Amino acid sequence: MTDSNPEERCGSDGDLALRTTLLPKDTNPAGTIFGGVILSLIDQAGEVAMRKINPHRRYVTIAMDSIKFIAPVFVGDLISLYTCKPEVGRTSVSVQVDVLVERRDRPGVEVIVTVAKVTYVAIGGDGKPIPVVG
Ligand SMILES: CC(C)(COP(=O)(O)OP(=O)(O)OC[C@H]1O[C@@H](n2cnc3c(N)ncnc32)[C@H](O)[C@@H]1OP(=O)(O)O)[C@@H](O)C(=O)NCCC(=O)NCCS
Structure with missing residues (x-):
């Protein structure tokens, strides 16, 4: 899979x-957050967005078309x-x-980590x- 434009x-x-914030239980052996945990959050965020499209529909994820983990x-x-x-x-x-993410030592500054x-x-x-609409 490739990065989005x-x-x-x-x-x-x-x-x-x-x-949200995450706990040590969510880390990989390198000590950073496990990618699968981030994928789960992405899926949940997308579901929230779907509620705005048509709140009367039930949705399932069919594809993660692209994903790039840019920074830990x-x-x-x-x-x-x-x-x-x-x-x-x-x-x-x-x-x-x-x-x-906003790092603990840089309050007020958000950096992009995954798209x-x-x-x-x-x-x-x-x-x-x-149909989504109708
Ligand atoms: C979602 C599901 C019902 C779709 O059934 P399907 O018969 O494969 O669907 P279709 O081929 O008719 O495609 C449905 C839509 O998905 C789109 N689609 C199909 N494959 C896609 C893919 N790889 N990427 C993006 N969109 C895709 C189609 O273009 C179509 O969209 P449109 O109607 O807006 O043009 C079925 O695949 C399913 O139940 N999957 C499991 C979902 C799930 O459990 N997700 C949770 C993770 S385990």
């Missing part, structure tokens, strides 16, 4: 979907996930999710795709 990034101009995340970082540029298809919606594009599909009660 930098011009397509939301940064802190996007919609704030989630803000550390225990104690204030992690913010921003979403932008939703692209609404017939049954699917793709959205850009950017992860920014991703995620696609969700609206499903009906039978688990099959249904």
Whole structure:
């Protein structure tokens, strides 16, 4: 998977979907936050964005179209996930999710650590795709 076009990034101009900090239990052997934990946060942030598209739909993730871990995340970082540029298809919606952190020793300064594009599909009660809008 490749990085998204930098011009397509939301940064802190996007919609704030989630803000959290993580614990030592979330680290990898290198002592930084495990990528799978960040992926989980990205998926949750995208789901929050889907609620704004059509709150009456149930969505499942069909693809993480692109992801790039640009810089590490550390225990104690204030992690913010921003979403932008939703692209609404017939049954699917793709959205850009950017992860920014404020380091403990640099309050007030957010740096971008991960960028991703995620696609969700609206499903009906039978688990099959249904139109996002309508
Ligand atoms: C989501 C699911 C219901 C879609 O069923 P499907 O029959 O494969 O869907 P379709 O081929 O009709 O495609 C549905 C939409 O997804 C889009 N899509 C399909 N594959 C895609 C991919 N690799 N990347 C991005 N979009 C994709 C299609 O273009 C279509 O969008 P559109 O209607 O806006 O044009 C089915 O794949 C599924 O249940 N997957 C598991 C989802 C899940 O459990 N996710 C949680 C993680 S385990």
